[in-house]
Amino acid sequence: MNGDRNATLPAADPFTSLAAHFGMLLGVADLETVVGHAWAKVRLHNAWLHGGGVVWGFGISVEGPSREVQVSPGLAVDGLGRELHLPTLSCLDIAQWLEENRERVTMRETPEGDTFDAHVVARFRACLARPVPALVSPCEGADAETAFSRLRETAELLLVPQRSVRTVRYPRLRRLFGLPGTGDAKRDAAVGREVDPLRARAENAAESERPDVWLDAVRRCAALDTVDRRPAGLDGQDGSALLPGAEPADVVLGDLTGLRLTTVDGATTACVGAVDVATRTSHVDTTTLVELAAAGAIPQGGACS
Template identity: 30%
Template sequence: MTDAVSPLAHDAETGPLLRVTFQPGMLLGVEAMQAEQAYHRRRLNRHGRLLHGYGTLYGLLVTLEPAAATLPLRLVVHPGLALDALGRELLLSEPYGVDLPAWLAEQGAAALAAFAVPADAAEGAPRTLTLEVAVRYADCEQGLQPVLAAATNASTDAVAASRAGEAVELLLRGADPNPPPPPAPPASLPTAVEQARLDNADAATRTVLQAQLDRLHRTRGLDALPALGADSAELTLARLTLRLTTLTAPQPAPADIDLDNLVRPFLDVAVEP
């Protein structure tokens, strides 16, 4: 699998689209083919991001599967579909599980302490640890085929992926138990005529007009549209609160974990799958 953030090179662009033009006698190489794909991909992503928003469409339920005879306590994300904040589809076609005790042990006590409350609790004292489950789009290289080597080939045949499959990466990370509120949007400054329209409208119409006015002023004072970064590529699914007495390879039981799937954003669907 390639670097999960690498698709951001084109998926996060907010500038004008560029469409390849085909002319008789024009030489077209790899760059032109990539630009042709990027045009359609960015157009589709922009449609999804701006007209539909982001969030879960259906599924992607996060559950705790208790330890069985041969399996440890697992955190499982079930199949489903979502859109991230870049407008990309996140399709998980089968369950995805994580060995929770093994993941906690691998992080180490020092890393977990940054998300524990109280952070300076003595060994054996009760504390809570907040974790977040998220998903992120990733390209998955498939169909390796021989290619002409671009540089000196030392000893192996040069190969490259002929297909880039759309995949989903599961993220489990520490989370701030009290995240700060999102920044306030720019204040709307209606003109005298606009203010009169607001004042003369009934309550329901005034709410609609105010929302439209807020959208008009969202980019006021900006030199360019806000950049979309790695944070926009990650979609939160659930939040876990663990009650622990140690951060050194903890072994929590299901009764020690509170799981909240409703912290995620949702999208309305016109047709049930």
């Protein structure tokens, strides 16, 4: 039996399901189609309509004496639409990680010592579990061996050198609402040439016409942004040809700036300048979004004015 317990979800095709009929013989491929169809549908919905981000939890702290990054339990969705669940408090050994990744780390000299930056990500992982007796082949006299009978979805944590870089989606809508762009000067300039006249037209419209003009600008920007969106890899595997992300589709949990290891009297401790979880993307439930939108629609900033 293969000792590798990593597994791949049978979620390749959200548009093909099983057409069962009376007396039909079902094999492994048929059962994978039954299970994988629903899995693939959920992934397709999550990836395109929600995107990668943290749903709850995943608090981050640095414990000096143990030289560990500690991450609390949490739930997230990655760029391929998979749910990442971390059920228990988990730790990453900073000293061991630095030893293994020193060539990839950019050190800075400070009065306190050499410091570096990193960020924490969660990555989807599926593991095989619950071994049971299994038939190798009816043609081999029904010899039995053990095979895993369950797939368990979880998340693994990784430290990545340098600070994280946020991915910007829907650049025209962001420009229309005055949010920062992609950071690509050429791309942002092109977006500005499209969007800035729409924004100016809405701002200069008569008060009675402004809602309709603004709504038209929103619809145009949304339409053009969705026209530009594409799956990440048309030659991808496991359904990624249909999805906006690509492996490993990590979910950023936060940045650690000014990390350093200090050794005094043979004891090494870890210190961090700042833990910044605002660099992650967070999912907000729809009820709260409706309330925020309603408050934002009130003149002069809503109920807080």
